[in-house]
Amino acid sequence: MLKRWISALVLFAIVFTVTWFGDPVFSILIALVAAVAAAEFYGMRGLPRRHPLTVLGLIGVLAFIGVSHIDCSYAKPAITAAVALPLIWLLLRPPARDSAFKLAWALTGVIYIGWMLSHFIPLRELAGGRDWVLLAVFTNIATDSAAFFVGSAWGRHRLAPRISAGKTWEGSVAGFIAAIGTAVLMVSVLPQLDSIPYWQAVVLGALIGFFTHVGDLTESMFKRSAGVKDSGTLVPGHGGILDRLDSILFTGVVTYYYLIFVVI
Numbered sequence: 001m002l003k004r005w006i007s008a009l010v011l012f013a014i015v016f017t018v019t020w021f022g023d024p025v026f027s028i029l030i031a032l033v034a035a036v037a038a039a040e041f042y043g044m045r046g047l048p049r050r051h052p053l054t055v056l057g058l059i060g061v062l063a064f065i066g067v068s069h070i071d072c073s074y075a076k077p078a079i080t081a082a083v084a085l086p087l088i089w090l091l092l093r094p095p096a097r098d099s100a101f102k103l104a105w106a107l108t109g110v111i112y113i114g115w116m117l118s119h120f121i122p123l124r125e126l127a128g129g130r131d132w133v134l135l136a137v138f139t140n141i142a143t144d145s146a147a148f149f150v151g152s153a154w155g156r157h158r159l160a161p162r163i164s165a166g167k168t169w170e171g172s173v174a175g176f177i178a179a180i181g182t183a184v185l186m187v188s189v190l191p192q193l194d195s196i197p198y199w200q201a202v203v204l205g206a207l208i209g210f211f212t213h214v215g216d217l218t219e220s221m222f223k224r225s226a227g228v229k230d231s232g233t234l235v236p237g238h239g240g241i242l243d244r245l246d247s248i249l250f251t252g253v254v255t256y257y258y259l260i261f262v263v264i
Helices: 002-021 025-043 052-067 072-092 099-117 120-125 129-154 169-189 198-226 241-263
Strands: 158-160 164-168
Touching: 002 025, 002 129, 025 052, 025 099, 025 120, 025 241, 052 072, 052 099, 072 099, 099 241, 120 129, 120 241, 129 164, 129 169, 129 198, 129 241, 158 169, 158 198, 164 169, 164 198, 169 198, 198 241
Parallel strands: none
Antiparallel strands: 158 164
């Protein structure tokens, strides 16, 4: 437990500092985290880091991070390349029964990590983007922490036993409440968000709380499919970077689109 707390505090300090100062360090951190998470994702299925599909997947992930600085229309060629390049490589190889599965896993990693995580770039570039990123991250952490501690202490009813035996309804409800409370608190204390109505903070907090659990369960589904407990060992007490990133992937997406379609 001590390792878990120390790792969480170190990661939080890094994210807070980088978010506060913005680019170029913010984008560099996003790209680095995305690359490591993608390598872990492909490694869960036994693909070595130098395997062509891993390399092409990493290129696709970083392409999404890169084009997010330019224009959303550039996502189309990025997606096209992410599909075409692994497919061409597989076509040049001897026919194999698992070719379709390998292609699907490679493309899933690009979309799941690259496309999802890239939303933090335009989110940080919005007016008040620094505070919106902090709200998203703080709310996500509060949701995860409340769900973990309440679920560990009082959890009795399994949320999704076929996917993750550790998730409980008690922890999920606690995380959902924590998400709403944290979002309201962040709107109250962050200077660039003080004009946001509290009802919007409640709605956004509820969305983050819901999709935090979706993100957790999604990665648990991938790990169960791959037959592994953790995505890696890079973060003491947590597992891999992807284990810590799973719910954040969805948090950035829901925050960005809520702002685009509702707030702005």
